[in-house]
Amino acid sequence: MSTETFYEVMRRQGISRRSFLKFCSLTAASLGLAPTMAPRIAEAMENKPRTPVIWLHGLECTCCSESFIRSAHPLAKDVVLSMLSLDYDDTLMAAAGHQAEAIIDQIRKKYKGNFILAVEGNPPLNEDGMFCIHGGRPFIEVLKETAADAKAIISWGSCASWGCVQAAKPNPTRATPVHKVIFDKPIIKVPGCPPIAEVMTAVITYMLTFDRIPELDRQGRPKMFYGQRIHDKCYRRPHFDAGQFVENWDDEAARKGYCLYKMGCKGPTTYNACSTVRWNGGVSFPIQSGHGCIGCSEDGFWDKGGFYDRVTDIKQFGVESNADKIGATVAGVAGAAVAAHAAVSALSKARSGESDQSKGGK
Amino acid sequence: MSLKSHEDGPIDEVAAGTTVYVYEAPVRLWHWVNALSIVVLAITGYLIASPLPTVPGEANDHFLMGYIRFAHFAAAYIFAIGFLVRIYWAVVGNHHARQLFYLPVTDKVWWEGLFREIRWYMFIEKTPHKYIGHNPLGHFFMFFAITVGGIFMLVTGFALYGEGAQAGTWSHTLFSSWVIPLYGQSQDVHTWHHMVAWGIVVFMILHVYTAIREDIMSRQTMVSAIISGHRTFRE
Ligand code: HEM
Ligand code: HEM
Ligand code: SF4
Ligand code: SF4
Numbered sequence: 001m002s003t004e005t006f007y008e009v010m011r012r013q014g015i016s017r018r019s020f021l022k023f024c025s026l027t028a029a030s031l032g033l034a035p036t037m038a039p040r041i042a043e044a045m046e047n048k049p050r051t052p053v054i055w056l057h058g059l060e061c062t063c064c065s066e067s068f069i070r071s072a073h074p075l076a077k078d079v080v081l082s083m084l085s086l087d088y089d090d091t092l093m094a095a096a097g098h099q100a101e102a103i104i105d106q107i108r109k110k111y112k113g114n115f116i117l118a119v120e121g122n123p124p125l126n127e128d129g130m131f132c133i134h135g136g137r138p139f140i141e142v143l144k145e146t147a148a149d150a151k152a153i154i155s156w157g158s159c160a161s162w163g164c165v166q167a168a169k170p171n172p173t174r175a176t177p178v179h180k181v182i183f184d185k186p187i188i189k190v191p192g193c194p195p196i197a198e199v200m201t202a203v204i205t206y207m208l209t210f211d212r213i214p215e216l217d218r219q220g221r222p223k224m225f226y227g228q229r230i231h232d233k234c235y236r237r238p239h240f241d242a243g244q245f246v247e248n249w250d251d252e253a254a255r256k257g258y259c260l261y262k263m264g265c266k267g268p269t270t271y272n273a274c275s276t277v278r279w280n281g282g283v284s285f286p287i288q289s290g291h292g293c294i295g296c297s298e299d300g301f302w303d304k305g306g307f308y309d310r311v312t313d314i315k316q317f318g319v320e321s322n323a324d325k326i327g328a329t330v331a332g333v334a335g336a337a338v339a340a341h342a343a344v345s346a347l348s349k350a351r352s353g354e355s356d357q358s359k360g361g362k
Numbered sequence: 363m364s365l366k367s368h369e370d371g372p373i374d375e376v377a378a379g380t381t382v383y384v385y386e387a388p389v390r391l392w393h394w395v396n397a398l399s400i401v402v403l404a405i406t407g408y409l410i411a412s413p414l415p416t417v418p419g420e421a422n423d424h425f426l427m428g429y430i431r432f433a434h435f436a437a438a439y440i441f442a443i444g445f446l447v448r449i450y451w452a453v454v455g456n457h458h459a460r461q462l463f464y465l466p467v468t469d470k471v472w473w474e475g476l477f478r479e480i481r482w483y484m485f486i487e488k489t490p491h492k493y494i495g496h497n498p499l500g501h502f503f504m505f506f507a508i509t510v511g512g513i514f515m516l517v518t519g520f521a522l523y524g525e526g527a528q529a530g531t532w533s534h535t536l537f538s539s540w541v542i543p544l545y546g547q548s549q550d551v552h553t554w555h556h557m558v559a560w561g562i563v564v565f566m567i568l569h570v571y572t573a574i575r576e577d578i579m580s581r582q583t584m585v586s587a588i589i590s591g592h593r594t595f596r597e
Binding site for chain 1: 411
């Protein structure tokens, strides 16, 4: 297990050399690398001992795993999955129970400082972490322990990256994203609920083949997939610029595929690759299916009020308030106050005018 | 200025009909350019968040949302450049050109003036003080709405602008790259840009009302001061 290369693993999985080379060029393309990089990926995979991956599950719904195993390039899925399942993923691997848990210890010791820890979900911190038990122990303990020996951590999905719905106010279990409990390891966030399968496989392949972390933005997301907003590459954008919007789910504009901005589409504020990579092997993505983006890869998307509002709620000012409601109310009050004040001012001026006259002026 | 007894304080002994030159030409010009740009920004900003009804026909025949956003961004540049020029003038201009950018919070006379002004607005005080420059209450609101609020709108506005302009552009490098992570995501930046826009609208309502009211009721001219620069004291 220790000296095997990726290529050897793949061949052992029954993958032909031809398919292997195809995988390398597909990976190069999906990473936005030049075609000349494909042979370099092949070379790396043929010669480097593979890096083990441990995949841990905290508080989550397994949508990241579900997405991952549906990666469009079946090859990528087979390859990466077979590499992963060789190590540890309690949801996908065959082993179970104490045997399975022993694998984590083994890898931690054997590949100390040399394996990648992929985390799906997050640790809840309240009640000493009792809301999520992993092999008889609070998940937070397992996470910290495993992370201590890892080379780098991948935060899969919005749960590990931001907290997601289990962290929604008032967050009774105090579900906490990975970067708020692990501080001493590089963390790569791959947010989304779930993240796009091809984005997941590309990120992990990049790390395994090049032995380094993809370039990240300030919030720790790989720039190559999270550098642009849905809105920047949305095929309905011409309708946005023209001022053609769906106003109701059943109107003519909805049938014609106009922009979903007024239906609360969060494409203008969401960084993800849906409008370019799309979903389910490039078949479609939410907006193409007629529903606005809900901003599932953005921090706090679950706590911003309705998915169908363009101007979203401001929690600080009570439950059902947004900038327009508050602003229009305050402006209305100011307007009314001005009118009332003007009336009183006029009265008092008239009165003081009278008294001035009675005193014979001032 | 010989009339001035105290930097930001009131003057009380002045002969009726005395006229002083207060606001220099660049300040007056900026006032009206700035006022106009903010009105355009507020209207187009509202229409960005709540767009007009759908236009009929083919998308390639229209650019309505595009033009509204263009007007917002053009006015934003005018607002931004005007603001920078105004800061320059605060440095080289007279004392009243500087008032907008600071509050004399350590000045007891100023605070007394502020409370007197509030009492005057509550109809408790019979007469207001006379001021050469801004009265303390006006000064207070201008500082928060235009200096603090304006800088906030510039920073958040250019951060949103940089998202569209994308990484590598100056607006993205200077603003988006830190403002968006500061809020966590872009949606909250929109929300607060929107919220403060309403704050500035409220200021406009109060400002225009008080300017006209003071012009009629106080012991000095107001509107002419910001048009011709000269303020005349009555009584
Ligand atoms: C009909 C509309 C307006 C009138 C009659 C008006 C009148 C005035 C007057 C009389 C002053 C001088 C106040 C003083 O002497 O203390 C002033 C100053 C000022 N006004 Fe307006 N104003 C108008 C619209 C606006 C708008 C829309 C804005 C922006 C929201 C604005 C922002 C300011 C600012 C920032 C100052 C301080 C000028 C400085 O110190 O450089 N005004 N205005
Ligand atoms: C006093 C000045 C300003 C006012 C009153 C104002 C008002 C607004 C409002 C109400 C919105 C809608 C917010 C939402 O999405 O809910 C908006 C959006 C925006 N504003 Fe401003 N704004 C001002 C200054 C600026 C400046 C200086 C810039 C700099 C370029 C700017 C750039 C933007 C951008 C980029 C958007 C988003 C447009 C989009 O999503 O398509 N704004 N503004
Ligand atoms: S549908 Fe959404 S992402 Fe697409 S153009 Fe409209 S607002 Fe932008
Ligand atoms: S379109 Fe938006 S809500 Fe849908 S998957 Fe992509 S980022 Fe998430």
